[in-house]
Amino acid sequence: MTSDKILTVIICTYNRASLLKYCLDSLVNQKCNDFDVLVISNNCDDNTSEVVKSFHKILSIREVIEKEQGLSFARNRGYREAATSWVAYLDDDAMAHSNWVKVILSTIKSYDFGAFGGIYLPWYKEGKVKWYKDSYGSNQKFFKQKGVYELSGIQFISGGNAVYDRMALMSSDGFPTDIGMNGDILSYGEEIVLQRQLKKNGLKLGINTDLLIDHLVPLRKQKVSFFIESFQNKGKVYWHGKKTNPGKLIVFTIQGILSVTFTVFFACFKLFKRDFFKENAKVEIYSKFQFYLQSILNYKSRT
Incomplete structure (x- = not known):
């Protein structure tokens, strides 16, 4: 055709x-x-x-x-x-x-x-x-x-x-x-x-x-639980198709710890703002945490 x-x-x-x-x-x-x-x-x-x-x-x-x-x-x-x-x-x-x-x-x-x-x-x-x-x-x-x-x-x-x-x-x-x-x-x-x-x-x-x-x-996507599930699944496929080695995992883990720590700090600070709700804090903190956690748990070494 x-x-x-x-x-x-x-x-x-x-x-x-x-x-x-x-x-x-x-x-x-x-x-x-x-x-x-x-x-x-x-x-x-x-x-x-x-x-x-x-x-x-x-x-x-x-x-x-x-x-x-x-x-x-x-x-x-x-x-x-x-x-x-x-x-x-x-x-x-x-x-x-x-x-x-x-x-x-x-x-x-x-x-x-x-x-x-x-x-x-x-x-x-x-x-x-x-x-x-x-x-x-x-x-x-x-x-x-x-x-x-x-x-x-x-x-x-x-x-x-x-x-x-x-x-x-x-x-x-x-x-x-x-x-x-x-x-x-x-x-x-x-x-x-x-x-x-x-x-x-x-x-x-x-x-x-x-x-x-x-x-x-x-509306089903306007829930904290959806964000968590979404970022969990993004973490599970993060390494797909990438060349990996233990060094990259170590760097990624350190990056994750720092990123989640800073996210917690800034999310708590933003709770004092009128347009930032506890749901927003949960979305930002839990989503990032789950992304890094699932990425680390699903890591496989590939060359």
Whole structure:
């Protein structure tokens, strides 16, 4: 299958048909319609197919069923099915701003990135608890410099708002399938492992801070327990794909002790501020502690 377009928007979904409709509506409202849409249904048993069919007349869209459960399997199926030279991944619980595709195409034309990403902002469809900070639901704080630029070694693209040269994905074998989200199982790390590989292959990673989406922050994620679980799982995959040795573990452990100590001190100090609640202190302290603890417990020596 071929296409006269250069961009396919890939949406991987698992039983979130009601949210998928908002996502597809945001693509209908794009200022530029020069793109294909590919919905990868990862064993959905809700009405996802009906939602996709309802957009057939207004989007260049098709659905593909990926039976191997896991977000990485779905993402890999997406770029392999795409008929364009570039693919953009958009989360199924996100809404692209109206100039999203236009910004993608202009970035492709003007820069030599192998992959680039943008900013996600919080979308409080179900409401917002008083202590939850907008910064918790956004990656904006990591990209304080505005505009388009190449990322440094410690910066990475968010998976839910990311654009890749399709050949770059093919040459790197795509997303690793032994980590990452799997059905209702919370896991992370697959995007970072892939992007490290792209850098090893000599490709540039970029950011365009005008590439914006609104990403759902449901009430179930506005709980201290969610943050703890999230950072536990991030810690478990921290060493994945990295060359390690006992010296690195020692340095990392010392760094963790210092980081957690300073976090406790500053969190207690910030409790005197009106806009900082005990939940914020728990999030900052427990999340960091669990990240370092799980990273240390799941360390394996790799050369």
